[in-house]
Amino acid sequence: MKKTLLIVGCGDIALRTVLLLQSYYRIFGLFRNLDGFKQARSNGIIPIYGDLDDRSTLGRLAGIAQTVIHLAPPPNHGLRDTRTANLLSALTFQTKLHQRILPQRLVYISTSGVYGNCDGAFVDETHQVNPTSERALRRVDAERQIRQWGLRNHVSVSLLRVPGIYAASRMPLTRLREGQPAILEEEDSYTNHIHADDLAQIIYAALRYARSGRVYHATDDSQIKMGRYFDLVADQFNLPRPPRITREEAKERISPRMMSFMNDSRRLKNNRMKKELYVKLRYPTVLDGIKAGAQSM
Secondary structure (H helix, E strand, O other): OOEEEEEEOOOHHHHHHHHHHOOOEEEEEEEOOHHHHHHHHHOOOEEEEOOOOOHHHOHHHOOOOOEEEEOOOOOOOOOOOHHHHHHHHHHOEEOOOOOEEOOOEEEEEEEHHHHOOOOOOEEOOOOOOOOOOHHHHHHHHHHHHHHHHHHHHOOEEEEEEEOEEEOOOOOOHHHHHOOOOEEOHHHOOEEOEEEHHHHHHHHHHHHHHOOOOOEEEOOOOOOEEHHHHHHHHHHHOOOOOOOEEOHHHHHHHOOHHHHHHHOOOOEEOOHHHHHHHOOOOOOOOHHHHHHHHHHHO
């Protein structure tokens, strides 16, 4: 009999991951939009209605799965991830006889943004978190909740910290066509990336091999700056490279949200992912992935 798995946050990455998991698991997926049910079923997912912003709709999650993949983002405001709080509460079901029905494993897909700006330094999983935006603070809060919940309930929890995700369908082509600028090379920040297909196989590997309470960087081998990434995409898709401006000029011409990404500079190490999860990247560098994306379009 197949084991049961619940996916919370059934977007693009979830659908890519399902392709690797459906031979081994009976897969449930949480949806707050009933329109997604048809697509879910066509992808081998048994859809369940529930809204992470409304705890009263999550009652069916209790005891439904032995394994949980938590891909849902936090809310767009506040300093806490109330969605994760609602999910963990729903999973921690207790009957009238005080019998708890809990999953055995939970893998949470977090973000490398929890480190904040590291001035281009190399960063491993032991590096102290230093969130500098409310978005990152909510992620740190989610990680804290999940760690404590796992310890309290004897559930194996693992965290994947993920940088910028790209794929053929997730390239900054509109940005390039609009001629939006990038920062001068000497003032630019290091950025990190992972191809969507590689992230799916990292999640699959984490379900099999990740250690309880462990953090893993789900990132490729690239060590490039953000403007260079835009240049590589432009070259492969025959688009003009973005104009370069100073960081001071960027504050006036680039959206605050985008600037928050451009202000964080770090180079993630992925040794732990390779050594402990036995991951062999399909696209070791962004150039590999961008070339493949350009050839598929």
